[in-house]
Amino acid sequence: MRLAALIATVSLAAPVAASDFRLQFPLDCTLGKDCHIQQFVDHDPGPGATDFTCGTLSYEGHKGTDFALPYLTDMEAGVAVRAAADGVVRGTRDAMPDAYATDANAAAIKGRECGNGVVLRHAGGWETQYCHMKRGSIQVETGAQVRAGDVLGEVGLSGKSQFPHLHLSVRRDGAVVDPFAPHSADRCGTPAKDTLWAGPPPPYQPGGLLGAGFSTGVPAYDTIKQGHADETPLDAQAPAVVFWAYAYGGRAGDQLELTVTGPDGALVSDSTVLDRNQAQFFRAAGRRLRRDRWPDGTYTGTARLLRDGQLVDSYSHSMTIPAR
Structure with a gap:
C-alpha cells in the first residue's frame, strides 16, 4: 500500500463529536528532556499558519504533530515509536534512507514525503499515521493487530524531513483531526479541555x-x-x-x-x-x-x-x- 496516497488526499476535518477514541504518547522519550514538539497541526484556514494556541509552531498546511529529537546521535541510539491506540496495520514502508531532504534528493522523495512509516486503522473511522521512521526499523506487517504501546519501529530522518522526528497524523473518515484541539479545525485560541489524549495532554511549550x-x-x-x-x-x-x-x-x-x-x-x-x-x-x-x-x-x-x-x-x- 502507498503511504503517500493517504497524505495527498486528506483535508482538515470539521469539528468531531465526542468519542471514546483516545491516544497514548507515541514515543519512548520525555518531553522537555530528550524530545520536544516542533510543529503542530495548522489551524489557519488561509495562506498563513498557526498552531491550536494561535502560536507559531506550525507551517502552511501542516497536517500532523512533529515529535522531535534534539540530535542525530539521539536517533542513532534508537528511540522507539509506539502505537498510539489499538488498531490494525493498514500499510508500511521501510526502505527509504535517513537523510536530510535537499534539492538533490527531491525527485527521489516526491510522492513519498512521509518516508518510512506505518498507517494504523482504528474503530470508528479513525486512522493514525507515523512518518519519517528509521530505515529498517519497522517491526509490524500489514494486517497485523497491534495494541496501544506496541513498538512499531524507531524515530528516523526519512522522507521530506530536516530533523529527526516522528510526524503523527490523526484522521477520521479521511479528514485530519488535531488531537490537541479536535473541535476547532479552522480556528485557534484557548487550549481545548477535551482532547484526544488519554489523560492530561502533552504540555504545550512555545519554544x-x-x-x-x-x-x-x-x-x-x-x-x-x-x-x-x-x-x-x-x-x-x-x-x-x-x-x-x-x-x-x-x-x-x-x-x-x-x-x-x-x-x-x-x-x-x-x-x-x-x-x-x-x-x-x-x-x-x-x-x-x-x-x-x-x-x-x-x-x-x-x-x-x-x-x-x-x-x-x-x-x-x-x-x-x-x-x-
Missing part, C-alpha cells in the same frame, strides 16, 4: 532550548545538529572558550542571552535579538585565551530564551578544567 555546550570555536550548524559540537571538557590551553546554545520555536523579537562564569567570575555576556521566526537556530559567544592557560576550576554556561521580557526557557552546562 525552548534543545541543548548547549562548549567548544574552541563557533561550531558548524551541521555539527550541532549531529550532536558532536560539545567539546567538554576543554583543554587548559584551548585557544578560546566558546559557549553555544541550540533552540527551537524562535519568534522575531525573541532575545537569546548567553553567559559564562568561570573561576575568576564573569567571562562571557552576550545577547542576540532574532530578526525573524526560526524553527530551529543556534547562537554562540566566547572569549579568546589571553594568557598561557585558562584558570583551573568550573565554568558554567547559561542560555536564556526571552519573549516580551518573559523567560521562555533556560539551559545550563558546566565543565571543569583540572588543576595542572
Whole structure:
C-alpha cells in the first residue's frame, strides 16, 4: 500500500463529536528532556499558519504533530515509536534512507514525503499515521493487530524531513483531526479541555532550548545538529572558550542571552535579538585565551530564551578544567 496516497488526499476535518477514541504518547522519550514538539497541526484556514494556541509552531498546511529529537546521535541510539491506540496495520514502508531532504534528493522523495512509516486503522473511522521512521526499523506487517504501546519501529530522518522526528497524523473518515484541539479545525485560541489524549495532554511549550555546550570555536550548524559540537571538557590551553546554545520555536523579537562564569567570575555576556521566526537556530559567544592557560576550576554556561521580557526557557552546562 502507498503511504503517500493517504497524505495527498486528506483535508482538515470539521469539528468531531465526542468519542471514546483516545491516544497514548507515541514515543519512548520525555518531553522537555530528550524530545520536544516542533510543529503542530495548522489551524489557519488561509495562506498563513498557526498552531491550536494561535502560536507559531506550525507551517502552511501542516497536517500532523512533529515529535522531535534534539540530535542525530539521539536517533542513532534508537528511540522507539509506539502505537498510539489499538488498531490494525493498514500499510508500511521501510526502505527509504535517513537523510536530510535537499534539492538533490527531491525527485527521489516526491510522492513519498512521509518516508518510512506505518498507517494504523482504528474503530470508528479513525486512522493514525507515523512518518519519517528509521530505515529498517519497522517491526509490524500489514494486517497485523497491534495494541496501544506496541513498538512499531524507531524515530528516523526519512522522507521530506530536516530533523529527526516522528510526524503523527490523526484522521477520521479521511479528514485530519488535531488531537490537541479536535473541535476547532479552522480556528485557534484557548487550549481545548477535551482532547484526544488519554489523560492530561502533552504540555504545550512555545519554544525552548534543545541543548548547549562548549567548544574552541563557533561550531558548524551541521555539527550541532549531529550532536558532536560539545567539546567538554576543554583543554587548559584551548585557544578560546566558546559557549553555544541550540533552540527551537524562535519568534522575531525573541532575545537569546548567553553567559559564562568561570573561576575568576564573569567571562562571557552576550545577547542576540532574532530578526525573524526560526524553527530551529543556534547562537554562540566566547572569549579568546589571553594568557598561557585558562584558570583551573568550573565554568558554567547559561542560555536564556526571552519573549516580551518573559523567560521562555533556560539551559545550563558546566565543565571543569583540572588543576595542572
